[in-house]
Amino acid sequence: MRFTLLVCTGISAICLLLAITSSVAFSLKKPTKVAAKTSPSLSIHSKPTFLNAEGEASTNLVAAATPAPAKGLFSADNIAITSYLFVWYLGNVFYNIFNKKACIALGKNAHGASNAHWALSAIQLFFGVLFVLPMWITGIRKPPDMTMDNWKEIAPVGLWASLAHAFSVLALGAGAVSFGQIVKAAEPVFAAGTNAILLGQIDHPVVYLALLPIIGGVGLASLKELSFSVTALVAASLANQAAALKNVVSKGVMSKSWAKNLGPSNTYAVVNILALLFTIPFVLAFDLKDAGAVMDQVKAMGTGNDVMKYSALSGLAFYIYNEASFLALSRLDAVSHSVANTLKRVVIIVASCIVFKTPMTLLGGIGSGIAVLGTLLYSLAKGKYKK
Numbered sequence: 576m577r578f579t580l581l582v583c584t585g586i587s588a589i590c591l592l593l594a595i596t597s598s599v600a601f602s603l604k605k606p607t608k609v610a611a612k613t614s615p616s617l618s619i620h621s622k623p624t625f626l627n628a629e630g631e632a633s634t635n636l637v638a639a640a641t642p643a644p645a646k647g648l649f650s651a652d653n654i655a656i657t658s659y660l661f662v663w664y665l666g667n668v669f670y671n672i673f674n675k676k677a678c679i680a681l682g683k684n685a686h687g688a689s690n691a692h693w694a695l696s697a698i699q700l701f702f703g704v705l706f707v708l709p710m711w712i713t714g715i716r717k718p719p720d721m722t723m724d725n726w727k728e729i730a731p732v733g734l735w736a737s738l739a740h741a742f743s744v745l746a747l748g749a750g751a752v753s754f755g756q757i758v759k760a761a762e763p764v765f766a767a768g769t770n771a772i773l774l775g776q777i778d779h780p781v782v783y784l785a786l787l788p789i790i791g792g793v794g795l796a797s798l799k800e801l802s803f804s805v806t807a808l809v810a811a812s813l814a815n816q817a818a819a820l821k822n823v824v825s826k827g828v829m830s831k832s833w834a835k836n837l838g839p840s841n842t843y844a845v846v847n848i849l850a851l852l853f854t855i856p857f858v859l860a861f862d863l864k865d866a867g868a869v870m871d872q873v874k875a876m877g878t879g880n881d882v883m884k885y886s887a888l889s890g891l892a893f894y895i896y897n898e899a900s901f902l903a904l905s906r907l908d909a910v911s912h913s914v915a916n917t918l919k920r921v922v923i924i925v926a927s928c929i930v931f932k933t934p935m936t937l938l939g940g941i942g943s944g945i946a947v948l949g950t951l952l953y954s955l956a957k958g959k960y961k962k
Contacts, residue, residue, distance in 0.1 A: 652906065659903030664919055666896025668926045670889055671752050674699070675931065677885035678748030680878035681869065688806050689748030690869045693854060694862045695886060696741040700851035702890025703897075707844040719841045721833065726849075729828050733849020735821030740850060741857065742814035750807025752927035753935065753943070756920055757796045758811035760946045761789050762818055763953045769819035774826070779960035785953040792946025796939045839901035847894065917951040 678689040689695075711718040746755040764786050770776040797803055828834055829842075837845065862869075873879050907915065924943060927933060935943070 656903060656906050659899045659906070660915060662899035663896050663903050663915075664922055666892045666899060667919060668923055670892035670896055671747065671756075671923050671927055672930055673885045673889035673892055674744060674747055675752050675927070677882060677889050678744070680873070680876075680881035680885060681748075682872045682876060682878075683749075684865075686806070687749060687804070688745060690865070690872065691862045692745045692748055693741055693858045695748075695889075696737070696744045697851060697854040697858050698886045699744070699890035699893045700737075700740065700847055700854060702887060703844070703847045703894030704851060706891065706894050707847075716840065719837050719845055721837075721845070725833050726845075728831070729834065729845060730849055731824040732821055732828060733846055734853045735817050735824060736846050737850040737853040737857075739814050739817035739821060741854060742810045742817060746807045746810035746814060749810060750804030751933045752931065753924045753933050754796070754803065755807050755811050756924050756927070757943045757946055758793055758808055759815060760920060760950050761793045761812070762815040763950055763957075764789055765812075765815040765819040766822060769816070769823060773823050778957065782953065782956045782960055785949065785956040788945050788949030788952060790949075792942045792944070792949055795942025796946060798938060798942070839905045840898055843898050843901045847897075914951065916954070917947060920947055920950070 674695075677695055678692070681690040681695065684690055707716070710716040743755070743759070746758065767778060767783065767786060771778075797808060834842070873882055903915070924947075928935065
């Protein structure tokens with residue numbers, strides 16, 4: 576356990592150093608001219624938007640932001656970004672903890688997988704709907720201006736979002752949170768392969784070379800990891816693939832004017848609603864038939880209250896941290912996003928190791944460090960050699 580904390584602390588220190596370095600470099604850039612009609616503090620250029628395996632905004636999802644000239648360390652923009660990052664990280668940590676506790680309270684089936692993971696996924700998405708609908712109804716937040724055709728166009732994004740989320744829940748329920756996060760760090764590998772096969776997008780050789788540390792790191796972490804789980808490995812990989820396919824179907828939709836006008840918050844809300852609608856049939860098909868047996872198991876364990884409590888808390892945390900990530904990443908450049916996303920995964924691994932006292936071997940610690948840092952290298956290479 577001590578070694579785990581030492582390794583994770585070391586990774587955090589490296590990522591923090593990279594974050595500071597990139598921030599300093601960014602602050603030294605010459606101010607970028609902004610159009611007369613843009614906000615005085617931020618110019619946002621609309622680009623296709625996508626989600627990663629956890630439903631969060633990725634580099635391509637939120638519009639790329641070009642900051643205006645700095646107004647000091649404690650400017651309104653800096654305070655806003657810091658607040659968004661804080662909520663994003665804190666919410667992410669609490670989501671993973673509450674999600675894991677909900678899975679523990681639900682128990683496992685004969686195959687070692689968590690019970691009713693489709694239902695748990697649906698409940699989490701449902702609490703997101705409960706969070707945003709009152710704001711739309713009361714006018715606190717302007718509701719999205721969408722036609723039925725718009726909803727149909729964006730529906731495939733919601734489908735793959737539902738699968739990415741559900742498989743993530745399964746992965747984090749079947750194995751240790753830290754191990755699931757390590758495997759999910761391999762998402763760029765799936766994205767690169769899917770884009771090359773389905774879209775014919777071939778990246779620079781350096782970008783593909785940056786994938787090697789990710790593959791090697793995940794392999795090392797899986798080789799003799801004490802928390803290794805085949806179900807978690809397969810489920811996390813399926814979540815990565817679903818996220819990659821979601822990015823593919825997003826490319827055409829998110830470049831349209833009506834999608835650009837949704838804004839970060841409403842974009843996530845719309846995708847969340849569609850993800851819930853697509854998850855419900857899977858609940859009926861896979862979880863409904865075992866509902867009685869699961870309820871009896873939960874009753875025997877005496878964890879009924881925990882199921883209700885942690886399902887609700889994980890759902891609220893899931894929605895809040897995702898919306899915060901959208902808002903934060905809409906104001907960050909690509910390099911800052913890469914650093915923030917990498918550091919986020921490190922924070923989750925450290926927190927989960929501490930809360931759940933997850934043991935980690937020397938090889939597992941080294942592999943996790945290589946895999947997480949590999950995702951950062953890939954993102955930086957992708958940005959540098961972007962066509």
